[in-house]
Structure formats: structure tokens, C-alpha cells
Amino acid sequence: MEQAALFTIFGGTGDLAQRKLYPSLFRLYKKGNLAEHFAVIGTARRPWSDDHYREIVCDKIKDLNPTDEEKKDFASHFYYLSHDVNDTKHYDQLKDLSDKLDEQYGLQGNRIYYLAMAPQFFGTIVNHLKSQGILTTTGYNRLVIEKPFGFDYDSAAELNQQIRNVFPEEDIFRIDHYLGKEMIQNISVIRFGNNIFESLWNNRYIENIQITFSEALGVEDRGGYYEQSGALKDMVQNHILQVVALLAMEVPTSFSNSSIRQEKVKALEAIRRYSSEEVLQNFVRGQYDAGTLDGKDFVAYHDEPKVAEDSLMETFVAGKFLIDNFRWSGIPFYIRTGKRMTEKGTRINIVFKQLPVNVFNFEQEEAKGADLPQNILTIYIQPTEGFSLTLNGKKIGQGFNTEPVKLDFRQSAEVTENSPEAYEKLLLDALNGDATNFSHWDEVANSWEIVDRIRHTWDKTTPGFPNYAAGTMGPQSAFDLLAKNGHEWTWQPDQWYRERGKLN
Structure with a gap:
């Protein structure tokens, strides 16, 4: 029309x-x-x-x-x-x-x-x-x-007031292009369109949720901007917290702009506001050093154009959010994002809890006392789009030895190529006056409240940068963050390159 x-x-x-x-x-x-x-x-x-x-x-x-x-x-x-x-x-x-x-x-x-x-x-x-x-x-x-809508909560609030003096909230469309991506919009359908998942979408069945926004590129010609922003403000304050809200929100009363926004805001309000001590326990940062991946050499961040030689700006963030409500109490939402990592990829891993007893241990002498591999639902956002679900099945042959089986669906290259681009969808939404896939001020305000606490704590400490080589999946502290809770990152593409001697 x-x-x-x-x-x-x-x-x-x-x-x-x-x-x-x-x-x-x-x-x-x-x-x-x-x-x-x-x-x-x-x-x-x-x-x-x-x-x-x-x-x-x-x-x-x-x-x-x-x-x-x-x-x-x-x-x-x-x-x-x-x-x-x-x-x-x-x-x-x-x-x-x-x-x-x-x-x-x-x-x-x-x-x-x-x-x-x-x-x-x-x-x-x-x-x-x-x-x-x-x-x-x-x-x-x-x-x-x-974006960026402000540089911290105070500047964002001042900016919002200036705009609201002219435009009412319903006519303000704060764009976050990730909300226009096909698989980000699919999160709601996966949850609310499938009883098998919505029934399990809580702390009784889910052990942890992992969100990864990995970029293979460095800052390149964006050094001037990045020196003012860093990974925390560039990615966590907007894209990542929007995804957290979509994953954590309650079922809306209707799939309408107002109902969805209301539930997203509730989810963001329930994210625990950390003290400075809790920030240092639950968030880590990194900056990439020079490195070699698959025969290609990469320079360190501080050697990129328009970047200070002694820069303390982070190019990597990993952290753990806790959501203090009935559905998610005690369940960590792990997030990580960074520049010059092993592969470009955005994905979500929903890690389900282990069975209380592995009844097949008697069949697997070498695995006695071991847990079965966990069921994991993966949502692939980019560059591929699709889902996978890891289950445990029986190995072919005598007995009841088990092995992980992956049910996998990926959109074809033809479908992906011809699907609407994020900005196309969002421009059409603006034409139609539909703000569902845009950020409301209440969402922006909550995001800045959360991020400001991290930023203010980090500004008082001096990091040991650089602390991860270009081409890896971040500093060791990002892996230690999960290990101290008995968890590990599901997606570790750097292992493939290490096993073949393509990454030191």
C-alpha cells in the first residue's frame, strides 16, 4: 500500500x-x-x-x-x-x-x-x-x-527533554537497527509461538543464557568515534540490552506496541543495579593486541588510525546480568561483545539445566559419574539466520551409548539475500507509525542507568591493556567469569583454528 x-x-x-x-x-x-x-x-x-x-x-x-x-x-x-x-x-x-x-x-x-x-x-x-x-x-x-542517544543518563535525559518539548513520545522513533533484523524479531515468535519453549522459559529449566555479538573487524577508520564510545556504550547500552529485554520479558497481553514496550521496560527495571564491587566481580573488559589468524596479521588497537597510543578504551566487554524477578531469579544472562574477534557472528545460546541423574552411565564405563551434554537452543542472528537445538540421542550400535544430536535449520542464502533489510523494515514501520521495533525513552533510561554504573566503576580503575590477541574470543578473564559459576561459553570458534595451528 x-x-x-x-x-x-x-x-x-x-x-x-x-x-x-x-x-x-x-x-x-x-x-x-x-x-x-x-x-x-x-x-x-x-x-x-x-x-x-x-x-x-x-x-x-x-x-x-x-x-x-x-x-x-x-x-x-x-x-x-x-x-x-x-x-x-x-x-x-x-x-x-x-x-x-x-x-x-x-x-x-x-x-x-x-x-x-x-x-x-x-x-x-x-x-x-x-x-x-x-x-x-x-x-x-x-x-x-x-544512536547514540546521549553519552550517559544525564545527557540522554537532557536530550530527551529537549525533544519532548517539541515531539510527543509516540512520534519519536529512536532507531536501533538490530531490532529490525529478522532473527531478532523472531525471538518473540520462538518464545510465544511455541509451547515447548515458553513452558520451559524460566529458572526451573534454564541454567544460563549467553548472548554474543562478535566482530571480526577492528575499529579501522572509526577510531575517533570509538575513543569516545568503546564497546560498552557502542554495543551493550543499546543492542545487547534490547536483546536481553526481549529474552527476559513476560508474555505481553497483546502483540501491540504498547504491550510489548511495557513488558520490555519491566524486564529492564528488574535487572540488578550493581554496586562498584559487584561490577568488578561481574564485568570484565579487554582491548585487542596485535595477532595473527589464519595467516593474516592484525595490528593492536592502539596502533589503529585516530587512536591514542596509551588508550585505555575497551574494545571488548563480557559480563553477567542478573534479573531479580520470579521468572529469572538466580539465572545469569552472560553477554560478550568485541572487536577483532575470531569470527563475525551474533548468536544467542539458551542452555538448559542438566538431568538430575544420568541413567545411561551403566552403559558407558568411561563416562560413569558424568553428566549428559546439556540441551542448548541456539538462535543465529547473523551472518547466518536460523535455529539449532542440541539433544542427546543414541549412538548407532550395541547398547545405549549417547551422543549429542543437533536439529538444525538455517535460512537459505537466497531467502536471506531477498529478505527485507533492517533499515527497510524500520523505515516502513515509521511510515506506518508502528514503534514496536524502536526504543522507548523508558527503555533508554533504564539502559543508561545500568551502563553508567559499569562505566563509573571502570573509570576509577586502570586496566591492564592490551589483554587479548587479535583473532581470539577475548581475554582469559571472560572465560574465568563463567568458569567460577561452573559454566563455559558455548560458542568458541577459536578452538577450531588453534587445533589446526592457525591461531597462537
């Missing part, structure tokens, strides 16, 4: 707009969600013309194989305005162009303002949208904001 709207993209010449937003808008155009009644205004400081802007847009969608007619028609809806976010006169020009395009394309006053810029400009932009009369009185006005 066609949607009518004017997109105003602040930061229209930036990397995000070119790599993600323009291809996603074209996919929506190809599917008919955008047709005749839409327009895009790109704004930034560069003195581009409409023609040059349209050439850039055409170049960024060429991998989607548009016909010449599609490319020409799609790009004709794009307009460029050189813009200084601090100059009031430029907002007057923006209003004139917006009103003109609204009438030209029959947009009914529907406007989406996408702030693909640093958060320090958010307050200035929204205040000018109001003061210069750019907001319409017909149709809708929706604000889409990229």
Missing part, C-alpha cells in the same frame, strides 16, 4: 544515508510502499545541487539493479538543500521547499524528519523545526533518531 510522506534527512550526504537509507527507500519504492506521493530532502553543509544529489542516489542503488526508468523516476523525488543546522535562515528555506513539495506531490502534511547526525545537534534541529513553523498542522510529524 502506497504511503504519502516527505522525508527530510539531516546528514543527507553522510555514510549512513548513502549506505543504508537510500537503498532502503528504493526497496520500498520497488515494492510499492512509496510511489508517486513521496519526496526526500537531503540536507547537509556541502554545496551540492539537486542534480549532483540525484547522481549520488542513483550510484548508491545501482547494486539493486534498477532499470533506467526506475532509477530516473525514483531519483526525481530527491531534492538537496545546503544547510547549517545553527542558521535560522536555512530553516526558513527548508520550510519553503517542504511546503512546495507537499503541494507538488500531494503529501497531505505527512513528514518524517530523520536525524542522521551527532546527538549534540538534535536539540537545535527540533527547536528550529518548531520555531520556524516547519511542523505541519495536518498529517503527522515523526522524528527518527539514530
